[in-house]
Amino acid sequence: MLKIGIIGCGRVADQHVTEILKIRNCEIVGVCDKEILMAKQLQERINVGRYFSDVDKLFELKPDIIHITTPPQSHFELGKRCLESGSSILVEKPFTLNVSEAKQLIEIAEKLDLKVTVGHNIQFSNAANRLRNIIKSGYLGGTPVHIESLWCHEHSNDYINDKNHWIRFLPGKIVHDLISHGVAIIAEFMNCDNPKVVAHGHVSPILRNMNEESMVDEIRVHIYDNDNVTAHYIFSSQIRPIIKQFRIFGPKKSLIMDHEHQTVIEFTSNYKYYLNHFIPPLIDAKQHLGNFINNIVKFMKREHYYEAGRKYLIECFYRSVADNTPVPIPYKQIVLTHKIIDDIFNQIY
Amino acid sequence: MEESNFISSYNDPILITGSNGFIGHKVVETLLSYGFKNLRCFVRSSKNISSLKQVIAPFDKARVEIFEGNLLSAEDCKKATKHVRVLFHLAAGTEKSFAGCYMNSVVTTKNLLESILRNKTFKRFVNVSSITVYSNKNLNRNKLLDEECEIDSNIIGRGEAYSWGKIMQDQMVIDYNKKFNIPYVIVRPGVVYGPGKKRILGLVGIDTFGFFIHIGGSNIFPLTYIENCAEAIVLAGIKKGIEGEVFNIVDDELPTCRSFLKMYKKSVGNFFSIYMPYCFFYFFCYLWEKYSKWSNGQIPPVFNRHVCAIGYKGTRYTNQKLKNLLDWKPKVSFNQASKKYFDYVKNGDN
Numbered sequence: 001m002l003k004i005g006i007i008g009c010g011r012v013a014d015q016h017v018t019e020i021l022k023i024r025n026c027e028i029v030g031v032c033d034k035e036i037l038m039a040k041q042l043q044e045r046i047n048v049g050r051y052f053s054d055v056d057k058l059f060e061l062k063p064d065i066i067h068i069t070t071p072p073q074s075h076f077e078l079g080k081r082c083l084e085s086g087s088s089i090l091v092e093k094p095f096t097l098n099v100s101e102a103k104q105l106i107e108i109a110e111k112l113d114l115k116v117t118v119g120h121n122i123q124f125s126n127a128a129n130r131l132r133n134i135i136k137s138g139y140l141g142g143t144p145v146h147i148e149s150l151w152c153h154e155h156s157n158d159y160i161n162d163k164n165h166w167i168r169f170l171p172g173k174i175v176h177d178l179i180s181h182g183v184a185i186i187a188e189f190m191n192c193d194n195p196k197v198v199a200h201g202h203v204s205p206i207l208r209n210m211n212e213e214s215m216v217d218e219i220r221v222h223i224y225d226n227d228n229v230t231a232h233y234i235f236s237s238q239i240r241p242i243i244k245q246f247r248i249f250g251p252k253k254s255l256i257m258d259h260e261h262q263t264v265i266e267f268t269s270n271y272k273y274y275l276n277h278f279i280p281p282l283i284d285a286k287q288h289l290g291n292f293i294n295n296i297v298k299f300m301k302r303e304h305y306y307e308a309g310r311k312y313l314i315e316c317f318y319r320s321v322a323d324n325t326p327v328p329i330p331y332k333q334i335v336l337t338h339k340i341i342d343d344i345f346n347q348i349y
Numbered sequence: 350m351e352e353s354n355f356i357s358s359y360n361d362p363i364l365i366t367g368s369n370g371f372i373g374h375k376v377v378e379t380l381l382s383y384g385f386k387n388l389r390c391f392v393r394s395s396k397n398i399s400s401l402k403q404v405i406a407p408f409d410k411a412r413v414e415i416f417e418g419n420l421l422s423a424e425d426c427k428k429a430t431k432h433v434r435v436l437f438h439l440a441a442g443t444e445k446s447f448a449g450c451y452m453n454s455v456v457t458t459k460n461l462l463e464s465i466l467r468n469k470t471f472k473r474f475v476n477v478s479s480i481t482v483y484s485n486k487n488l489n490r491n492k493l494l495d496e497e498c499e500i501d502s503n504i505i506g507r508g509e510a511y512s513w514g515k516i517m518q519d520q521m522v523i524d525y526n527k528k529f530n531i532p533y534v535i536v537r538p539g540v541v542y543g544p545g546k547k548r549i550l551g552l553v554g555i556d557t558f559g560f561f562i563h564i565g566g567s568n569i570f571p572l573t574y575i576e577n578c579a580e581a582i583v584l585a586g587i588k589k590g591i592e593g594e595v596f597n598i599v600d601d602e603l604p605t606c607r608s609f610l611k612m613y614k615k616s617v618g619n620f621f622s623i624y625m626p627y628c629f630f631y632f633f634c635y636l637w638e639k640y641s642k643w644s645n646g647q648i649p650p651v652f653n654r655h656v657c658a659i660g661y662k663g664t665r666y667t668n669q670k671l672k673n674l675l676d677w678k679p680k681v682s683f684n685q686a687s688k689k690y691f692d693y694v695k696n697g698d699n
Contacts, residue, residue, distance in 0.1 A: 011446035022645055037459060041451045045505060161394035164419055305647040
């Protein structure tokens with residue numbers, strides 16, 4: 001039975017706890033928040049374990065894994081303390097504030113024979129897992145030629161109305177808390193160490209109208225490495241409808257995944273002459289129907305829900321800790337994600 | 350109004366949290382119109398304070414300070430409550446998550462209560478709660494729901510984070526009174542309506558599935574018009590001799606859900622709706638609840654029998670205690686109030 005601890009008892013902790021409670025062979029032994037009332041309310045609602053405002057008290061329970069669901073500014077320091085106290089860690093995204101902190105945490109974990117991962121739950125949604133399996137089967141016909149990740153976002157009153165919100169003090173401000181989902185999936189398939197990053201950012205009219213000219217919320221990034229793999233990352237708070245899409249283009253075939261609709265569609269091959277106007281739309285329609293049926297079947301099997309990716313990630317991480325098997329997100333990918341993010345923010349701020 | 354009937358004088362400092370909110374700015378206006386001259390209006394951000402500024406503008410002789418801060422900051426609370434005599438606490442968490450509601454309703458309330466512990470001149474903490482905190486489990490259909498009714502003990506099962514936050518907030522205020530003798534009054538408004546708030550039909554029915562399902566039928570719709578509600582809150586903050594009391598706030602001449610919907614459609618514009626009797630909706634909620642449980646939360650248990658009973662079982666409401674202890678009576682009649690409200694929904698602010 002794995003012993004689980006939680007540090008940070010806000011709304012993200014609720015999402016983690018809901019999924020943890022569905023996983024077998026683990027129990028939450030303690031929850032901790034610097035505001036004791038927050039720790040108490042979470043413990044009382046889930047009615048398991050104990051609650052604390054002091055992390056050292058949580059460490060005394062010797063959790064195997066601690067979820068860190070605090071604002072990102074504290075991830076590195078808390079992560080380090082958890083690892084040094086003997087617990088593996090699952091850190092909510094963004095993993096750390098910069099790549100240097102990410103590397104340090106990973107080094108500490110490796111030295112202590114512990115494990116770390118980051119809460120990139122969307123990377124493990126049903127559609128993302130399906131995409132990963134198709135690519136693993138060699139569908140693209142070789143190394144990806146180009147990757148595109150588009151992430152749209154609608155601003156929240158939380159940080160707009162609060163000039164002291166923690167999100168405003170992140171190196172990448174508003175975007176920093178959201179960027180890693182879209183970048184991580186690029187990092188997963190780029191498979192290189194030190195890509196070049198060219199980033200451009202500007203303030204959307206939406207923010208300008210709110211007199212928030214110091215925060216960039218429109219980002220366009222070109223990423224390329226020496227093996228000629230290129231990637232585009234787009235973050236937008238203006239594009240409607242909200243689109244969260246990932247496209248990967250191979251030398252033979254290409255794929256498109258829609259995070260919002262949970263679909264994976266193959267780019268249809270071309271046909272001769274007018275057939276090209278009639279056959280591909282039919283094939284595309286058949287593919288959409290296939291996705292519809294797949295989602296319905298998964299729904300009937302109770303496997304298709306909003307936080308399915310989070311449960312999958314947590315379960316995989318717990319298994320890797322329990323059985324000492326590889327972690328679900330390779331460390332190289334965490335470092336690469338943060339390297340790209342650092343490069344983006346260094347250029348736009 | 351006679352100052353001698355009040356617990357504070359017109360020049361005593363009064364703090365209003367959530368003062369730029371839908372109810373908050375009307376509370377400020379009512380206090381100013383009563384003659385109170387020293388108000389501190391706590392706002393989270395100075396960006397959305399146009400309605401607050403508008404109500405303050407005519408009272409140029411009053412000293413109204415707009416205090417920008419965060420109630421989660423103990424330091425901000427300490428500064429905001431300095432020398433304050435009466436505190437109207439209207440700010441609250443309205444998010445969907447339990448943790449979010451708790452943080453913005455309970456932790457903030459604790460910070461305020463802590464900050465007034467050393468304030469020897471403090472007279473009253475007015476905690477603005479909600480009528481949704483009650484349970485009608487042991488009330489038969491169409492029985493009276495008043496201040497003596499039990500508080501919902503299975504509020505988490507109801508899945509309503511806001512109401513849960515409010516119950517916890519009320520409890521925090523009562524606990525501080527027991528431990529530190531901080532005087533308080535709790536007010537629990539019904540459905541507050543008026544210009545500035547468009548969506549109020551939750552107790553009439555639901556529009557989750559793309560069209561309006563009318564469930565309320567002949568149930569009484571517990572409305573309170575914004576100006577009437579604000580006045581009741583103000584009186585609860587300043588009247589002598591009501592320490593530790595709880596007041597539910599609803600207007601007179603309450604319409605049924607069916608008649609309100611009819612008036613709404615006639616005045617604002619027609620839309621498609623179908624009527625679903627309570628027993629059918631209850632059965633639907635039962636099925637939804639069962640599926641939610643069976644599927645391990647694949648669909649959230651937003652429709653459940655508990656919510657159904659609270660919202661649509663049918664209850665009568667009273668404002669007798671408000672009238673008896675506060676000498677309150679609704680200044681704006683239902684006819685005038687509904688006309689103003691429907692005009693607003695139809696035409697907006699213009």
